[in-house]
Structures are given as C-alpha cells and as structure tokens.
Amino acid sequence: MEKELINDNFKLVDTSSLVDKVEGNLVALLQNRKLKVGDSIPKEIDLVETLGVSRTVVREALSRLKMMGLIESKKKKGAVITSPDLFGIMAKSMNPHILSQETLKEIFELRLVLEIGMADFLFKRITQDDITDLKEIVSNEPPAAQYHLFNIDHEIAFHGKLYEITGNDTLKKFQRLLLPVFDYVHKSGLLKKQAQLKTFVSHKGLVDILENGTPDDFRTGMRNHLENHFVRIFDLP
Amino acid sequence: MEKELINDNFKLVDTSSLVDKVEGNLVALLQNRKLKVGDSIPKEIDLVETLGVSRTVVREALSRLKMMGLIESKKKKGAVITSPDLFGIMAKSMNPHILSQETLKEIFELRLVLEIGMADFLFKRITQDDITDLKEIVSNEPPAAQYHLFNIDHEIAFHGKLYEITGNDTLKKFQRLLLPVFDYVHKSGLLKKQAQLKTFVSHKGLVDILENGTPDDFRTGMRNHLENHFVRIFDLP
C-alpha cells in the first residue's frame, strides 16, 4: 500500500546504466520483425555514432547479446543474428542455492504438472524399443531395503526416459534444466514431511499403462504415482 | 556420421574468447555452494590480477552476469550475489521470428502439457472468487459468428486466468513468456490444418468441472477442449 502511494506520487528514477539502455535498444532492434536469422547488425563503430556512447558501452551490450546467443560475431565480418538456445542461458543462472524457497517450490510443482500433462505425447510417440528400455530400467529398480540410497538415480533414469519419449526436445531440455532443482529440493528439507515409502502406482505399473492403457489411464496413474510429492507440497504453508 | 568421425579424431578447438572463459569462471564461482545471496564477489581489480586479463575483459564478463540477474553492483561497495529472475532473461531472447520451426512447435506442445497437467493445483487453490471471475469471462465469450475475430483475446483471458489460479507464479511467468509464441504459431500457418470450429468441451464446460468435478475430470475435459490443437500438432510431419 505504501509502495503504491509512492509509485503514484513519484516517478521511479531510472537507475539503469548506459549499458542497460543500449542493451535494451539492441534487443528491441532484434525483435523488430524485419530482422531474421543471418541478417547482420550494425558495426560497433556505427552504433557508437548512432547512439552517442563509447565503444566500451556498445561492446558490453553486444557481449550480453552474444551470451544470450542472439548474435554471433566474426572478425572483419561483423555480427549476425542467430537463433538462441533458450535453455542454455537459463542453465547458467539455474543455481538452486540462490533461488528463493518459493521459486524452488514452484519449480518442483512444475515437474508434477509436466509429467502428468505429457501423457498424450508419450502415447503418440512411444516405440516398442522405448517399452523395452523402460522395462529394463524398471528391472534394475533397487530393492526396497536400499531404495532410499539409490532411488534418486533410479528416479532420474525412469522419469528422464519418459521426457525423452515425448520427442519434444524443448521439454527434455527443460527437464534437464530443472533436474538440479528437483535434486536440491529433495535433499533440502524444504519438503519437511518424509515421503511415505508406499507408492500408489509403481514404475512398473506406469509401464503397463503405456503398453496397454490410454493417455487418460496414464494421467491418473502418474497422478497416483506422484501422490507422495503432492501431499508434501500441499502440506507447505 | 562425418561429424562424429571428425569429433573422434580431432579435438575441437576452443574458439571461445577471453570474456567467455572469464564468464565461465565466474558462473562456476557462483555455483560454488558456499556462496549465497548477499555475499560479495571479488573486486574487478582483484579479478584482473587473479585471472591475468585486462579490466575490459573482466568487466564484460561481469556485465553478462548482471544481465542475468546473478549479481548487482554498487559503486564503492562492489558486486553482490542476487537471486535471478529466471524468465526475465529468457524473455529477452523469446523472439518467435528467430526461433526454429521445430522449437516453435515444441513450445506449442508445451502449452498443451501444462494446461492438462495443472489440474490438481487448480482444484487445490481455486477460490469462489476465481469461479466468479471465470464465469464472467465465459459470459463475455464472443458469439460463434465473430469467434474467429476475437477468440485469441478471449482464449488468452480464459486460459491466462487458469494459470493465475494455480498460484504458481513461476508457471504464470512461464506462460506469459510463451504467449508470443502461441500467438505467432496460430498466425504463422505452421499448423496448416484449419482448426475445426467445434470444441468438444467448452470453456463453460471446464468451469463446470472446476466447480463440481474432480482433477481427473478436468484433465479429461481439458484434453478434449484442446483436441483441435492436438489434431493439428499430430498432423505435422
């Protein structure tokens, strides 16, 4: 409430640096629909003249775009627009230790959403080889006595295979990106309540559904399989 | 095959610049678990001495970290570690015009995954006010005759509200990030087959389920609601 009062009466001062501003200009330039992959952007010197800032500032801004994968620069040739790897960038900042608890929890929730929602793509694209692979993974499931030791690896193997089967590389990359967070959340004690050892639908059960059931069956089965996680999530304040 | 042959026999030369290397060092430094939000990182001059490069290079690398929201720097005080906004960074590179067709299609698929998978969180967190809002939105649905004109806005209003109800801000941000892509894919002709006007489960039907049904009902309902999109996706080569 106070904040709004302030915002209503004062315009918030622009604390951004020159580099920030130039970066904004350049990103806007790229998002101008006339430009597409392979097109070249103005030379540093031209930008210096056009924008009225030093080459240092221009280069720092360009350096940022390079890091995002928006441009690539070659000596003598200048810089050209490239198609960025969306998740490559994010991976660099995906550090569980510096994300807020709330964000960590939300990312964990995201996993549950993805794995339940992916059913139709699994059924559409799964092959006999995939089934064989899944059965192989399931057969290597650690015995209950040691499950708490090896289940993380096993979980990753099984659920990772599912992402792979979807044939959606973006989804797969997204999962790889979130993996460290899943791992961290498991170990962090953020989800206080200990997971019950009982699983409602086992990995084997899920494979059976993939082989003989329907997407709707799978969604229900996966929801049950993840019940422990849901319980712990819903238990949070 | 050729590529693999090359990779097997030659080590690929390191084309990265000094800035790339220093950036890598710094990211690694931040991911060192001992460091957490609020901790300060070495001064530019110290980095210059430690790494044996010029201040120009160090500053460019730091500038990249700033853009990612990994650090913030204050004059005299130096730079401190901050908690990044994961999707803020991605938003800058989310330009449908320079993403590959394959990636665009995959992002569109991601939407379908999310909206079917979010059911449990909807039911857990929906309030009476949300139901009222949804009914309001549904009541403003454009008549069938004009549906093709206004349905994008209406679709965004309805489905956007669903993301909001999940209470998962990360999910919501993710959707906002993907919105331009959804829009672009709709208009791009990437999904050639015209959507059939018939919807299997209407927005109103979904609201009914949210009010009186179960998460399983909703997943099935939403899957049906999105049938047209699935058909078009599965039709692609």
Place this chain on the structure above:
DNA sequence: AATATTATTATGTATGACATAATAAAGGTA
C-alpha cells in the same frame, strides 16, 4: 589464370584517464 602477397576492415584485448556515488575518516562545533 591461378597463386602468393599485401592492404583493409571489424572485432578482440590492453591500458590509462577521469567521472560518479557510496562509504569511511577526519575535523569542527555545541
């Protein structure tokens, strides 16, 4: 005409200088 050599050009790196803002230190006044 094909090849070798030499400019030319734009990016990559290094250095020095000064501006700016935040903090710390020093000094002065009650």
Place this chain on the structure above:
DNA sequence: TACCTTTATTATGTCATACATAATAATATT
C-alpha cells in the same frame, strides 16, 4: 562526548586510444 560537516578514499561507470588478430578484398607475381 555527541553530533554534524567536510574531506579523503574506494570501487564501479564511462571514455579515449592503441594495438593484436582474423577474415576478407585487392594487388602483385608467376
């Protein structure tokens, strides 16, 4: 002593210049 003002000090922010490097274009050589 306590408080306030003024003055260093420090680390980042910006600018200017010089040179290195690699890719291309232009020229010369055979």
